Amino acid sequence: MQDTIQLIKKEMPVAMVVTDRFVNEALEVAKNSGIPDPPIVIIEHPFATLNSEKLDNLVEKYFGAIVKILTGAQ
Numbered sequence: 001m002q003d004t005i006q007l008i009k010k011e012m013p014v015a016m017v018v019t020d021r022f023v024n025e026a027l028e029v030a031k032n033s034g035i036p037d038p039p040i041v042i043i044e045h046p047f048a049t050l051n052s053e054k055l056d057n058l059v060e061k062y063f064g065a066i067v068k069i070l071t072g073a074q
Contacts, residue, residue: 001026005033015069017062019045039069 007014016038018026023042030038041062050058067073 001029002033004038005030005035008035008038009033013070013072014039015066016040017043017066019043019047021045041065041069 001016004014004016016026016030018040020042022045023040026040027038030036030040043058043062047055047058
């Protein structure tokens with residue numbers, strides 16, 4: 001998380017990918033670090049136990065949102 005914040009401060013294109021279980025904590029850390037509106041993509045929790053097929057589906061679901069953030073597309 002701190003690496004992401006440092007990259008944002010350096011104006012690097014970054015997408016914070018956070019599970020819905022930890023979104024409040026992530027937003028609080030970002031706010032306390034001077035990033036009140038971080039570029040964030042919220043995914044379902046948990047994902048660590050997903051099988052390959054479900055993980056592929058998760059990637060497909062959020063890939064576009066991540067690319068939009070990283071490229072500045074609207």
